[in-house]
Amino acid sequence: xxxxxxxxxxxxxxxxxxxxxxxxxxxxxxxxxxxxxxxxxxxxxxxxxxxxxxxxxxxxxxxxxxxxxxxxxxxxxxxxxxxxxxxxxxxxxxxxxxxxxxxxxxxxxxxxxxxxxxxxxxxxxxxxxxxxxxxxxxxxxxxxxxxxxxxxxxxxxxxxxxxxxxxxxxxxxxxxxxxxxxxxxxxxxxxxxxxxxxxxxxxxxxxxxxxxxxxxxxxxxxxxxxxxxxxxxxxxxxxxxxxxxxxxxxxxxxxxxxxxxxxxxxxxxxxxxxxxxxxxxxxxxxxxxxxxxxxxxx
Numbered sequence: 001x002x003x004x005x006x007x008x009x010x011x012x013x014x015x016x017x018x019x020x021x022x023x024x025x026x027x028x029x030x031x032x033x034x035x036x037x038x039x040x041x042x043x044x045x046x047x048x049x050x051x052x053x054x055x056x057x058x059x060x061x062x063x064x065x066x067x068x069x070x071x072x073x074x075x076x077x078x079x080x081x082x083x084x085x086x087x088x089x090x091x092x093x094x095x096x097x098x099x100x101x102x103x104x105x106x107x108x109x110x111x112x113x114x115x116x117x118x119x120x121x122x123x124x125x126x127x128x129x130x131x132x133x134x135x136x137x138x139x140x141x142x143x144x145x146x147x148x149x150x151x152x153x154x155x156x157x158x159x160x161x162x163x164x165x166x167x168x169x170x171x172x173x174x175x176x177x178x179x180x181x182x183x184x185x186x187x188x189x190x191x192x193x194x195x196x197x198x199x200x201x202x203x204x205x206x207x208x209x210x211x212x213x214x215x216x217x218x219x220x221x222x223x224x225x226x227x228x229x230x231x232x233x234x235x236x237x238x239x240x241x242x243x244x245x246x247x248x249x250x251x252x253x254x255x256x257x258x259x260x261x262x263x264x265x266x267x268x269x270x271x272x273x274x275x276x277x278x279x280x281x282x283x284x285x286x287x288x289x290x291x292x293x294x295x296x297x298x
Contacts, residue, residue, distance in 0.1 A: 043085050104234070
């Protein structure tokens with residue numbers, strides 16, 4: 001939707017229409033299931049489609065095509081047809097959007113059976129390198145983009161081509177007392193909390209997952225093995241979220257290394273507050289600080 005002449009609602013595809021033309025930049029009707037379904041046919045025909053769902057919360061109507069066809073087609077055809085499709089989904093809060101514009105639906109797609117990779121960078125530099133890898137991948141990638149980052153001017157993004165591997169986390173901040181795992185917008189929130197905790201003498205290690213499926217279990221478990229404490233932060237609802245999967249995996253594989261039970265920080269199990277009410281939904285760094293202080297009580 002609007003990726004051609006308009007250059008995308010967030011200007012992500014600006015000037016590409018003029019450069020590559022209407023044969024490669026296709027504006028579509030407001031029909032997400034049609035957008036995803038068209039990508040399936042194009043991939044079967046040998047193309048490598050890049051699909052934009054204008055907001056992740058609008059993707060629910062395309063769920064059938066993404067989960068039942070894009071994720072499964074290689075399995076269904078014994079590898080005869082691959083699905084080298086990238087599905088871009090602006091997601092998360094911080095922009096005072098209306099209902100459905102800030103939904104965090106990454107767990108739905110991470111849980112889907114089949115070959116979907118789920119990527120969720122926290123900053124432009126990682127986004128560029130991960131997008132390069134996603135475009136090169138022969139497997140489908142759901143690429144979540146934190147909307148709030150569109151409105152923040154950031155430097156340090158290399159001009160030249162580079163790739164960052166899918167499935168590899170990044171240590172955003174080194175620490176020794178507690179491991180804080182986050183992704184997307186929550187990474188910046190966790191970093192703010194870590195800065196505040198440092199003033200109280202608590203050293204928090206912040207891990208930016210960057211990829212949710214597959215996620216970097218080794219990085220998280222190695223860190224927890226050193227700190228003995230775990231907090232997971234995300235904007236999505238707490239119940240049945242990625243935080244639960246991370247905590248369960250750590251408990252199964254490194255539970256004997258923990259000094260205290262892990263804590264999850266996320267949204268309440270209700271709809272994200274829209275427009276001017278959004279501050280009531282935002283995950284404040286103070287909540288992460290309180291969670292860390294809880295796990296510090298051995």
